[in-house]
Amino acid sequence: MNAYALLGIKLIGVSFGSMAVGLLFMGLGRKVTARIQRRMGPPFYQSFIDVIKCFTKTSITHNFVMDLGIIMALGGLIATAFFIPFANFSILGSSSVVIVLYLMSIGYLGMAMGVSASGNPNATIGISRALALMMGYEIPFVMVIMAMLITYNSSDLLTYAVAQSNGIGSWHIWKYPLGFIAVEIAFQAMVGEAPYDHMIAPAEIASGPMVELSGKYLGIGFLLHAVQLYVETGLIVNLFLGGASSWYVMLVKMFAVYFTTLSINAVMARYRIEQGIRHLWIWAGSFGLLQLIYTRIWG
Amino acid sequence: MYLPDGYTTLDKISENDDYAVYDLFFGPNHPGMHGNFGYVLDMVGTEILRVRPNAGQLHRGFEKAMENKLWAQNLSLIPRVCVPDPDPNEVAYCQAVEAILGVEIPRRARYIRSIVLEMSRLGSFLMGMGGVGGALGHYSTMYLMMIDRDLILDLFEALTGGRVYHIYNIPGGVRRDIPDGWTDKLLELCDRLESKLPEWDRLLYENPVVQDRLGGLGYISAEEAMSSGITGPSLRACGVKADVRIDTPYAAYDEIEINSKLSEGGDALARAVQVRLDFEEAVNIIRRLVKQLPDGDYKLDLGNISKLRVPKGDAYSKVEASKGEFGYYVVSDGGLKPYRVSVRGPSMPAGMYLCHKHLRGMKIDDVAVWMASFAICPPDIDR
Amino acid sequence: MSDNILARAGKMHGDKIECREKYKAQLEIKTHRDYVLNLLTWLKSERYVHLSFMSCIDWIEENEFELVWHVFSYESKNHILVKTRLNREKPWMHTAINIWPHVQPYEQEIHEMFGVYFPGNPDLSGLFLHNWLDLPPLRKDFIAKDYSLALYTTDALGLTPPFDDIDIVEITAEESRDGE
Numbered sequence: 001m002n003a004y005a006l007l008g009i010k011l012i013g014v015s016f017g018s019m020a021v022g023l024l025f026m027g028l029g030r031k032v033t034a035r036i037q038r039r040m041g042p043p044f045y046q047s048f049i050d051v052i053k054c055f056t057k058t059s060i061t062h063n064f065v066m067d068l069g070i071i072m073a074l075g076g077l078i079a080t081a082f083f084i085p086f087a088n089f090s091i092l093g094s095s096s097v098v099i100v101l102y103l104m105s106i107g108y109l110g111m112a113m114g115v116s117a118s119g120n121p122n123a124t125i126g127i128s129r130a131l132a133l134m135m136g137y138e139i140p141f142v143m144v145i146m147a148m149l150i151t152y153n154s155s156d157l158l159t160y161a162v163a164q165s166n167g168i169g170s171w172h173i174w175k176y177p178l179g180f181i182a183v184e185i186a187f188q189a190m191v192g193e194a195p196y197d198h199m200i201a202p203a204e205i206a207s208g209p210m211v212e213l214s215g216k217y218l219g220i221g222f223l224l225h226a227v228q229l230y231v232e233t234g235l236i237v238n239l240f241l242g243g244a245s246s247w248y249v250m251l252v253k254m255f256a257v258y259f260t261t262l263s264i265n266a267v268m269a270r271y272r273i274e275q276g277i278r279h280l281w282i283w284a285g286s287f288g289l290l291q292l293i294y295t296r297i298w299g
Numbered sequence: 300m301y302l303p304d305g306y307t308t309l310d311k312i313s314e315n316d317d318y319a320v321y322d323l324f325f326g327p328n329h330p331g332m333h334g335n336f337g338y339v340l341d342m343v344g345t346e347i348l349r350v351r352p353n354a355g356q357l358h359r360g361f362e363k364a365m366e367n368k369l370w371a372q373n374l375s376l377i378p379r380v381c382v383p384d385p386d387p388n389e390v391a392y393c394q395a396v397e398a399i400l401g402v403e404i405p406r407r408a409r410y411i412r413s414i415v416l417e418m419s420r421l422g423s424f425l426m427g428m429g430g431v432g433g434a435l436g437h438y439s440t441m442y443l444m445m446i447d448r449d450l451i452l453d454l455f456e457a458l459t460g461g462r463v464y465h466i467y468n469i470p471g472g473v474r475r476d477i478p479d480g481w482t483d484k485l486l487e488l489c490d491r492l493e494s495k496l497p498e499w500d501r502l503l504y505e506n507p508v509v510q511d512r513l514g515g516l517g518y519i520s521a522e523e524a525m526s527s528g529i530t531g532p533s534l535r536a537c538g539v540k541a542d543v544r545i546d547t548p549y550a551a552y553d554e555i556e557i558n559s560k561l562s563e564g565g566d567a568l569a570r571a572v573q574v575r576l577d578f579e580e581a582v583n584i585i586r587r588l589v590k591q592l593p594d595g596d597y598k599l600d601l602g603n604i605s606k607l608r609v610p611k612g613d614a615y616s617k618v619e620a621s622k623g624e625f626g627y628y629v630v631s632d633g634g635l636k637p638y639r640v641s642v643r644g645p646s647m648p649a650g651m652y653l654c655h656k657h658l659r660g661m662k663i664d665d666v667a668v669w670m671a672s673f674a675i676c677p678p679d680i681d682r
Numbered sequence: 683m684s685d686n687i688l689a690r691a692g693k694m695h696g697d698k699i700e701c702r703e704k705y706k707a708q709l710e711i712k713t714h715r716d717y718v719l720n721l722l723t724w725l726k727s728e729r730y731v732h733l734s735f736m737s738c739i740d741w742i743e744e745n746e747f748e749l750v751w752h753v754f755s756y757e758s759k760n761h762i763l764v765k766t767r768l769n770r771e772k773p774w775m776h777t778a779i780n781i782w783p784h785v786q787p788y789e790q791e792i793h794e795m796f797g798v799y800f801p802g803n804p805d806l807s808g809l810f811l812h813n814w815l816d817l818p819p820l821r822k823d824f825i826a827k828d829y830s831l832a833l834y835t836t837d838a839l840g841l842t843p844p845f846d847d848i849d850i851v852e853i854t855a856e857e858s859r860d861g862e
Contacts, residue, residue: 037442121323125345125663194436195508201436202330204664269508270436272664273345355810362795363819363826398705525731525756527784539756546759547707615708615752615761617734628737628750641737643752651787681810 010091011082018081022226023047025233025255029262036266051222059215062118069114070213070220076106077227084234085158085243087250095157097145100235101138107224108134111209118212126208129273130192130199136280137189137196143288144179147295148172148239157235161243171242178294180240182287184260189280190232191258192225193265196276233257319343323663327356331434331667334382336677338654342663350658352651357681365640370396371469371604373637378464380642381679384423386415387620388627389468392640394549394616395629396470399609400601406551407595408472410588413551414485415458415467416618417585421492422451423621424578427674431571432503434667435512440503447495450488457481470607472598482589489582496579504575516567517657517669524565528648531623532577533673535561536569543619555587567672577621608635622646622674644679651680687728687760694724704763712765715775721764722751722781730755730762736778736788738796742822745770747798751778768798777802795820 026047034041061067080103083095108131115123145155152159164171173180189196199208213221233254237243241257244250271279326337337353361380365373377392378385390412397404425444432440452462458481459465459474467474503509519529521537534541542559544552558580562572601607611633617626623645630639650673657669688701688709699721700712713721734752741748751764768775777800778785789800790809797818800806808814817824 037439038446039442121321121342125323129345197436201664204331204434204667206329206331266439267502267506268437269432269506269512271508272512272662275511355808355812358810360819360826367826526726526733526782528733528735528782530732541756546756547761612704614705615763617761624734626734626752628752630739639737639739641735641739643735647735647787648784652784 007091014082014086014091015078018078018227018230019223021251021254022223022228022230023051025229025258026222026226028255029258032259032262033266036263047222047226051219054219054222055216057215059217061217062212065117066114066212066217069110069112069117070217071110073107073110073114073224074220074227076103076110077224077231080104080107080231081227081234083157084231085161085238086234087244087247090158096155097157097160097235097239098155100157100231101142101145104231105134107228111224114217115209115212120212122206122211123209126199126201126205126211129201129205130208132273133189133196133198133276133280136277137186137284139281140182140186140284140288141190143285143292144176144183144239147176147179147288147292150292150295157238158243161238164242165245168242172240176240176291176295178287179291182284182291183236183240185284185287186280187232187236187257188261188264189276191229191261193261194268195271196280197265197270198273198276201270229258230254320348324353325663325666326353333430333670333675334677336650336680338658338666340658340663340666345663347658347661347663347666350654352654354651354677354680357677359682361682362640362642365637367636369605369635370607370609370637373640374466374469378466379678380644380682381620381622381625381676382463383426383676384419384621385464386419386468387618387625388642389466390416390550391616391618391625391627392629393468393470394618395614395627396609398614398616399612399629399631400470402471402599402601404472404599405596406593408597408599409551410592411473411477411597412468413555414585414588414592415455415465415473416550417581417588418451418455418485420581420621421578421585422448424574424581425451427621427671428499428503428571428574428578430671431513431668432509434671435509437503437506437509440499443495443499443502447492450491454481454485454488457484469598469604471601471604472596474598476597482592485585486589489585493579493582496575499575504572510568512665512668513568513571513672514566516665517672518566519653519657520565527653529623529653529673530645531619531621531674532573533570533623533649535559535577536563536573537565538563543617543624547617549616549618551588554591555584557584567668570672574621606635608633609637617643620645622676622679625679642679642682644682646673646675646677646680649673650675650677687730687755687758687762690728691721691724695721707759708761708763710763710765715766715768718749718751718764718766719776719778719781722753722778725753725762725764726781728755729757730760732756733782733785734761736785736792738792738798738820740770740796740820740822742770747773747796749775749792749798773797774799774801776800779803794818797821 027044030046031041031044080100082091083100085095112127112131115127148160149155152163192199200210201208210218210221236257237250237253241253244253320341320343323340323342324337325332325340327335335356339351339353340347341349361376364376374389377388380388425448429441429444455465456462457478459467519537521539524534524537525539530541538561540559540561544557545559560576560580562569562576609631611631613628613630615626615628617624625645626643628641629637632638658666661669688703691699691701691711698713698717702710704710711721730753732754734754737750739748747768747770749766749768752761753764754761775798777789779802786803789803790806792798793800793806794808794811795818816829
């Protein structure tokens with residue numbers, strides 16, 4: 001078969017596969033949260049039903065900029081998904097972590113453009129808080145990445161994953177413990193769960209950016225969250241938990257990361273935005289900085 | 300509206316930049332609002348400049364409607380004045396009517412009224428604490444407390460037939476007697492609720508994020524609270540020993556020992572802790588009431604209650620609800636229907652007057668939490 | 683009546699007020715409109731710091747409005763109703779916000795529901811009612827049933843059965859989506 005056709009099939013497969021994996025995680029996550037809160041919870045395939053239902057409803061759009069923004073957000077996140085190695089299998093040949101961090105912000109920026117065009121102040125406040133929080137979690141994250149860059153002299157995620165494939169003892173979680181703590185704290189903010197769930201915050205800003213989305217836009221909003229889950233848990237697994245050699249081990253590890261996030265979410269309230277950013281810089285940032293200094297000096 | 304004088308940097312920004320100030324409807328249709336009530340907020344960035352209460356979405360015209368119905372028919376309207384805590388309304392109205400009639404209800408009826416009031420207080424506290432948790436994003440607390448509130452509502456259904464609105468008190472006593480075995484189930488429920496308290500402490504009150512959020516929010520001093528009309532747990536959290544059950548005892552409270560503990564502080568954290576202390580005490584009060592429950596009649600025979608004629612006069616009676624002091628001022632001109640029923644709701648001073656002083660300069664993050672901490676519940680503002 | 687407030691009131695204000703004890707720990711003081719604020723200020727200085735609320739009653743037969751202030755003392759646990767009567771034709775009353783600032787929403791509500799004017803109150807705009815063009819509704823000469831029939835029935839709109847003069851327009855599904 002033509003190489004380009006094969007590539008096309010792989011890309012389409014990853015696009016829909018990342019959405020499916022993300023929706024499955026969301027559904028299982030709702031079940032997990034419900035059991036923590038002593039109730040039954042919806043079935044595990046609930047998120048698929050939600051997305052299909054959203055696409056069958058009528059949508060309201062305000063102008064062309066809103067359409068463009070939402071599509072740009074989804075496109076940016078799916079593009080990021082192409083660069084995450086899945087079970088030591090990288091589609092486009094390179095999987096630089098720098099590209100991943102760069103493309104992930106397109107998701108937020110596209111969402112910002114789309115919902116600001118709707119003119120609802122709730123949406124604007126929500127997205128401005130989310131962007132401010134991004135400033136908070138990017139810094140500790142980048143410090144830990146720099147520590148790994150120093151060690152491996154390469155920014156390729158596949159290199160990191162392969163370097164950890166000598167059994168459990170060689171995982172980065174033991175080699176960079178402070179970095180792992182920093183990334184765990186920052187990860188709560190990346191995924192948007194308590195104590196840093198400022199983007200959605202229903203009781204304060206009426207669900208932030210989601211307040212103006214209806215019909216297919218709301219469906220795309222769900223898919224954005226799903227792909228974001230896939231990308232970010234995949235990132236953590238490749239960085240710290242040793243990648244994986246088969247797809248089911250990879251899925252199990254990704255869900256384990258998400259499970260930890262949900263458990264912390266169930267018992268924590270939400271910080272104020274300035275408290276949140278300050279805590280991220282002070283706690284996650286100091287651990288990341290210590291890790292960076294340690295790696296630079298003692299290698 | 301009555302605004303204190305002051306000139307802040309927010310005013311300077313809004314005067315120099317035409318586009319800086321925008322309107323945000325923290326409005327009737329909002330997940331963080333407890334009911335159909337709204338604040339129209341003038342904001343700069345995420346800080347609030349000015350507040351305009353937008354009341355009236357829940358105005359059902361109760362005070363006018365009550366003038367067109369018989370004395371006993373009004374009891375179907377009265378619980379709806381306060382949604383989470385409907386029994387204090389019924390008791391206050393019945394007590395006002397009994398004061399004008401000049402009758403004393405039997406002792407067993409007073410005890411049953413007190414038990415029902417305390418159970419309603421527990422249910423409302425659970426919803427209130429869950430409301431604080433929900434406003435903070437701590438949904439586990441909300442769900443766990445709703446489970447326990449459901450059990451209280453089950454007991455109410457066994458006693459009165461209704462889960463949320465009971466229509467159980469009538470002028471002269473209560474409508475029917477306690478069924479067999481109900482008090483045993485009530486004591487079991489008290490044990491269960493008391494065993495849950497350590498878990499809620501660890502989850503909500505000792506949570507460092509919750510303490511960070513609630514500390515220092517909406518501070519009010521004792522003198523200012525007393526002269527602003529704040530009553531109930533919010534006043535006790537400022538250190539003032541004020542409880543209608545002790546000050547002007549009604550129902551069976553003059554025969555029961557009530558140890559009210561105060562939490563000092565005056566801010567939202569002290570109010571939340573005060574709710575928890577009151578909760579513990581209410582469970583103990585129920586146990587004492589059940590132990591001392593006397594035998595006897597459960598209502599006075601006032602004849603056909605639909606043809607009740609109340610002599611000319613007026614009376615004001617108040618009860619201690621979970622949100623504060625609920626009062627009913629009833630005026631009668633000697634007929635089959637009330638001449639005027641005027642309701643004193645506990646949320647009006649905080650919701651309509653204190654909002655101008657406290658919300659000014661606050662960030663949008665804290666509006667829902669502030670409302671939940673003062674137990675502002677719109678149905679008794681609008682009636 | 684543990685603090686003998688009525689005796690002290692009688693000594694202080696003499697014949698300007700009329701006192702009565704209604705029930706246990708519930709007292710009533712009646713006075714003239716222009717003396718109310720003096721009385722309320724004196725009561726506040728006598729540790730009656732808690733103003734519960736303010737009511738208004740429409741005595742249409744006597745052609746008068748009656749305003750009632752409910753004050754309470756945390757020390758002596760007495761509840762006092764301060765009452766005054768206003769002329770029903772042009773009802774007005776001095777505002778009490780300089781004594782208790784939180785009485786402003788209560789006065790706003792009484793203005794909306796009864797039509798009593800409070801000069802000095804900074805905001806007497808409508809609180810609960812929306813686009814209200816009729817009488818103040820809690821007055822006794824406002825009959826709620828007639829208002830309802832006048833505004834919300836087909837007779838009022840001038841329509842009689844079999845309603846042939848109403849144009850019922852059917853919008854197809856495509857037309858309703860045209861706006862998107």
